[in-house]
Amino acid sequence: MDFRHADNPTPFHKYKYKTMEKLTDLSPMPFGTHKNEKMANVPARYLLFIYEQDWIDKWPRVKGYIEENYRILQMQAKKERQDQDEYNDMQGSEFDIF
Numbered sequence: 001m002d003f004r005h006a007d008n009p010t011p012f013h014k015y016k017y018k019t020m021e022k023l024t025d026l027s028p029m030p031f032g033t034h035k036n037e038k039m040a041n042v043p044a045r046y047l048l049f050i051y052e053q054d055w056i057d058k059w060p061r062v063k064g065y066i067e068e069n070y071r072i073l074q075m076q077a078k079k080e081r082q083d084q085d086e087y088n089d090m091q092g093s094e095f096d097i098f
Contacts (some may be wrong), residue, residue, distance in 0.1 A: 023065040030062065039065055044076035 025040035032050070034042040050056055051066045066073065 021061070023061045027065075030059065043080060044073040045080050047073055048077055 023039055027039050028036045029042050047066050056063050
């Protein structure tokens, strides 16, 4: 059977065409630690980290989502870092005796 025949699409072809749809905030993250989470719920720092990786070109929909939301993700990442710093400060302060 010739899988490249246009009149006989395989499940791979159906998947390939489906993946060309644009990701939205409600779309599931397609891979990684946050796989199947809504894109809006994936930490901004994680998305910005994967955007810097060489292999992101293999995931054009994820790359496109990050590029479309880049400024928002930068602001969210800054807030995530501040929240983490505050949390770390609180954790350290409970052990302070003086």
